[in-house]
Amino acid sequence: MSxxxxxxxxxxxxxxxxxxWLIPSxxxxxxxxxxxLDTLRRNSLSSSPIPRFIYPxxxxxxxxxxxxxxxxxHEVPTRFANWHDLFNALCWLTFPHTKWSLNQRHIDELQGQADTRHRTRKRDAATLLDESGILLPYSSPSLxxxxxxxDWHTLFVTRRAAWQHEIKPLVIGHAIFERAHQPFIGMTAKALPIPVEPDFFAWPLPEQLRHLDTLIAHQLIQPDFLATPKEMPPLPYLGIPGWHPGNEQLAFYQQTTYFRPRHHTKMS
Structure with a gap:
């Protein structure tokens, strides 16, 4: 991004x-x-206290x-004229409970480490969600x-009409926002599927975000939740309908270097 x-x-x-939802603010x-930036902190989606975004x-x-x-x-270093850091600040406003829970997980893991230079798998998972995560609330388990x-053909072609109605992509990773203005084939997220009731998709966006924020923050308290990055499947998100102009054509999904088949481990 420029x-x-x-x-x-x-x-x-x-x-x-x-x-x-932030556009009017x-x-x-x-x-x-x-x-x-200080004024923006008053526009959080919840009553959770928001750390101050400071220019280091x-x-x-x-x-x-x-x-x-x-x-x-309670300070988030936010470099001036830096898209990555600005989007991080906007994610704090959108997912405040989750961001605090992610921070708490890092702190808990750091306190249990003798050598803080080496990251634990839990910290790796937390960082990937924070940087490159896409939430996938869904009501249809087959998706x-x-x-x-x-099975990219089923997910993006056969069930194309299900997007926004039975499954919805909501970005939580600020690095994904940073790349949004200059997309390139190869961009992949870590997906966090979240089961929801069918009426979820009729809710206003702020209500959807508040619900997911509270739910994920609570799950992050559980010690076995996101214990490893492998719990989040890869998502080649330019295949999501409407997210890339090329994906209106079937040939777009035939790029197997991007839409890769799954490699199953053989049993010996």
């Missing part, structure tokens, strides 16, 4: 639709000032790890089976 700022940045791609014409360029260097700074000082089996 470093140049556009006030219409949240409207440029359907991949950014998860953040569309953002009237920036240039990169936000510290005061504008204007602050003394912190001796703490990023996760420790968030946990102890998730197609995802797990890499």
């Amino acid at each position: 470093d140049s700022f556009s006030p219409l940045f949240l409207s440029r791609s359907p991949i950014l639709d998860t953040l569309s 953002i009237d920036w014409t240039t990169w936000p000032t510290q005061q504008q 360029e204007t602050q003394p260097a912190s001796p703490l790890y990023y996760e420790q700074q968030v946990f102890q000082q 998730i089976m197609a995802l797990i089996e890499h």
Whole structure:
């Protein structure tokens, strides 16, 4: 994504639709000032306290790890004119309970490590969800089976009409938002399937997000939840209907270097 700022940045791609609820609250014409970031914190989807987004360029260097700074000082370093960090801040507003739970998981794992230079599998899983995660609320289990089996034809072609009605992609990973304006074949997310009732898909977007935020935050408290990155199947998300202009053509899904078949481990 270009470093140049556009006030219409949240409207440029359907991949950014998860953040569309913020559009009425953002009237920036240039990169936000510290005061504008502070004002933005009042627009969270929940009553959960939001850490302060600070420009580290204007602050003394912190001796703490990023996760420790968030946990102890309730500050999120947010580099100026940096899309990655700006989208991280917007994700804090959208999924505050989940972001706090992810931070708590990092802190818990760090406290149990003798050598903090080596990441645990739980921390790896938390980071992948935070950076490259897409939530997949679904009411039809067969769609998730197609995802797990890499049955891309069923997921994206045969059941194309199910998207937004029986399964919906909601981005939580801020690195995905960062890449949205310059998509390239190969972009893949870690998917977190979440079973929901069919009426979920008729709810307004803010209500959907609040529900998922509370649900995932509660699950992250459970020690066996997301114990390893393997619990999140890969999702070649440019195959999602509407997320890439090329996927209106069947030939798009025949790119097996992107839509890869699943390799089953043979039993000896």
